[in-house]
Amino acid sequence: MTSIITGDIIKSRTLKKPGLWLSTLKKALTTIDSDESNWEIFRGDSFQIEVPNITESFQVALYIKACVKCIKDLDVRLAIGIGTKNFEGQKITESNGEAFQFSGDTLETLKKEKVNLKIKTTNSHLDKELNLYFKLALIVMDHWTTNSAEIVKLTLERPTALQEELGKIIGINQNAISGRQKRAHLDAILELDALYREKINTLKG
Secondary structure (H helix, E strand, O other): OOOEEEEEEHHHHHOOOOOHHHHHHHHHHHHHHHHHHEEEOOOOOOEEEOOOHHHHHHHHHHHHHHHHHHOOOOOOEEEEEEOOOOOOOHHHHEEEOHHHHHHHHHHHHHHHHHHOEEEEOHHHHHHHHHHHHHHHHHHHEEEEEHHHHHHHHHHOOOOOOOOOHHHHHOOHHHHHHHHHHHOHHHHHHHHHHHHHHHHHHHOOO
């Protein structure tokens, strides 16, 4: 069993410098997995990445969203598919299986439903529950400012760092870091990640 995240950049063509979001996305995907055979950018502004540890798939989606939203006026649609992998091609887009089909099919529904994050697994009851949590979390996440997105990105990259250490990296004080994390509702979102891991673990059995 594996997890596949398929996504596309929202409003990518409105940017005067398309290279900006492309380099940001590439850097994010490389940070997640330095092996480029496990991810691919295609059709200009779409991408796919495999996350073999299925419990980490929400945090990976969260990280990609934070990276993209560090660019003003941009956002990303993300579809998580969890299931089997039946065939492994030389490129991820040539591979196949439940996880790939679930992820690809779900991304197609996101535009119609005007939702920016959704999951499909082999358990429809679990999907219904998690997608409700996602819908509620997106009320906050879709409205992150670039500052909020930056602090989420930084916190995920350095989960054990103190607020003071994070502040030194971006040149602001500890109180400002605390304020940005609160405005991003980071504690609640990390609680959702912990719950997601617990729920997704049930699929392994």
